[in-house]
Amino acid sequence: MPESGREIEYKFRQRRIPKRRPSEDNRQYAYRAIREEILMLDLPPGERLREVELATLLCVSRTPVHDAIERLRLDGLADSVPNRGAVVSALNPENISNCLWLLDIFCCDVISSFFTNKVSKEQIAILNFLLAHVEEAVKENDSRRYARLITDFFQQFFTLGGQYNLVWTGLSRTYSDIYRLNVLIAESSGAASSLTYLLRQMTHALSERKSDKAAFYIRKWLLLTEKLIPQLQEDYPDYWINT
Numbered sequence: 001m002p003e004s005g006r007e008i009e010y011k012f013r014q015r016r017i018p019k020r021r022p023s024e025d026n027r028q029y030a031y032r033a034i035r036e037e038i039l040m041l042d043l044p045p046g047e048r049l050r051e052v053e054l055a056t057l058l059c060v061s062r063t064p065v066h067d068a069i070e071r072l073r074l075d076g077l078a079d080s081v082p083n084r085g086a087v088v089s090a091l092n093p094e095n096i097s098n099c100l101w102l103l104d105i106f107c108c109d110v111i112s113s114f115f116t117n118k119v120s121k122e123q124i125a126i127l128n129f130l131l132a133h134v135e136e137a138v139k140e141n142d143s144r145r146y147a148r149l150i151t152d153f154f155q156q157f158f159t160l161g162g163q164y165n166l167v168w169t170g171l172s173r174t175y176s177d178i179y180r181l182n183v184l185i186a187e188s189s190g191a192a193s194s195l196t197y198l199l200r201q202m203t204h205a206l207s208e209r210k211s212d213k214a215a216f217y218i219r220k221w222l223l224l225t226e227k228l229i230p231q232l233q234e235d236y237p238d239y240w241i242n243t
Contacts, residue, residue, distance in 0.1 A: 047087060051069070093241075097226060114161065
């Protein structure tokens with residue numbers, strides 16, 4: 001039987017709903033909170049985005065929730081389904097592969113820029129600091145924290161590359177499926193520690209000024225990530241688009 005609105009609201013209230021930031025108005029808060037719920041898979045693919053329940057959950061009116069869902073459609077995180085309304089978008093393996101392909105191209109360019117821009121070992125230490133927290137998240141089986149920190153790592157990596165922070169801003173729109181993929185990886189595949197090790201090796205190579213070695217390890221990270229997709233499709237068949 002389908003869940004009632006009361007059951008959905010109860011389920012929502014069991015989750016760690018993002019707190020409102022002092023600078024946010026209702027529209028900004030509703031968008032960020034719902035988006036974060038989707039990225040963390042607390043609102044899983046296929047879940048209906050019920051405006052009334054979400055508005056009640058976030059203590060806002062329906063209007064900012066409606067506007068947030070419209071923005072999420074533009075972001076590719078929500079779809080309109082006949083007779084169901086708005087639902088969370090399914091993971092798209094083709095989008096993930098394309099994004100990984102773009103990351104391969106840009107990451108290698110960023111690595112080259114580390115040397116042309118003479119990024120210092122002290123700056124690279126920021127990446128190692130983030131990876132130390134990633135390792136903690138792996139040990140604690142904290143998939144939410146793992147996915148968030150991996151994203152922070154790549155954002156910092158692109159920022160250190162100079163103008164590539166603008167590239168990351170553009171990529172982040174297509175990165176949302178990889179974000180959700182990382183949540184699944186940390187929850188079920190057992191490969192999170194291996195992936196973290198490869199990023200450790202990359203940052204070590206950066207510190208040693210070995211660009212080819214750094215590129216080798218980031219490509220291994222990308223390759224292993226893509227190889228995990230078929231197994232995760234099998235483990236979570238309802239989360240993926242029908243191909």
